Amino acid sequence: MTPPFPLLVFNPSHDEALAAGYPYYYPSTVARRLAQRWAALPALWHDGPAWVWLPDGTEQPDAAPWCSHVQFVRTRQLTPRFWQTQVQRIDCWGWDLLLRQQLLKAGAPVSLLPDDAALSHISCLSSRESTARLLPRLQADARLASLPMVGESVLVHTIPEFEAHLQQWGGAVVKSLWSCSGRGVFRVGARPTVSDSGRVARLLREQGSVELEPVQRGVLDFGLEFVCQPPHGVCYVGASLFETGRSGAWGGNVVAPQHVIVDRITRAMPGYGAWLSPVVAALTDALNSLLDTAYSGHLGVDLLVCSTPQGPALLPCVEMNLRRTMGHVALKLAERAGDMDRLPPELRELWCPCPG
DSSP: OSSOEEEEEOOOHHHHHHTTTTTOOOHHHHHHHHHHEEEEETHHHHHSSEEEOTTTTOOOOOOOOOTTEEEEEEEEGGOOHHHHEEEEEEEESOOHHHHHHHHHHOOGGGGOEEEEEEEEHHHHHHHHHHHHHHHHHTEEETGTTTTOOOOOOOOEOSSSHHHHHHHHHTEEEEEEOOTTTTOOOOOOEEEOHHHHHHHHHHHHHHHOOOOEEEEOOOEEEEEEEEEETTTTTEEEEEEEEEEEEETTTTEEEEHHHHHHHHHHHHSSSSTSTTTHHHHHHHHHHHHHHHHHOOOOOOEEEEEEEEEETTTTEEEEEEEEEEEEOOOHHHHHHTGGGGGGGOOOOHTTEEEEEOOO
């Protein structure tokens, strides 16, 4: 095959760039380090020929079967002729003002980039306000009436509101409107410390509100992965399992056949049969209503099986990620299981064994 091919970009600064809302935002040290370390990740999520844009200073992966279908390019190679004749479209981790500015600086034509209205929609829908809208809708869905569910999501705009919910719930999980992988998420007890109140006050100044949720005892973290393609709507592509640390930070995705993933998720709530299918159906409908035609691309919703005194219960929407997720990549990698042992160490560290 000959070009043009898609240009693939891994931009792990996406969520913090949404929070900044500024095209000249400078990514955090963590995001810059991840962009360098996992720059070749797009080779795992894409099938077929493509270009993968490597940040300056990143070592080019050795030629190997797992990445033989892509070609790596540096910024200096992104000449006007390259853009005009070699690039079909741009496929990134997630669209934001920062990435568009970086691509413009690298010479990308405007025709390949989302406009201001599209980026504004992505930013608004990526806010945790979407969780506050999705969660009650799912809990009220008649198809899930027999399924035990927990969870509450409220947006607070003032310190008195924040303190009132802490007293009502005996503490809470506080989430900034834009954050990822557990960053911007922290627990606060019924009596917040000066540091806690100061942190919340800063988020209220910067983002206008914060999301609060009652503390839950999690048993199993999992995700449902989708693709939205207007005018066809939201399409379910599979389930994913992942691990989290004590702080809630993402700790790696499981790579396993889909039937193994689904069986493990279903067994977390014994006695309810094939309960995952109606959850997928309810969530697909809710996402179609929420997104309408305002978004095109990959997305994922994180869910949690919780332990309660009455037994296991489902928190049907922990958060929605309006971008590609590690769950999407794990689904692709599971189809190419033979590549797992051939991955370089920096990519092997992303995956973990399936829990029993």
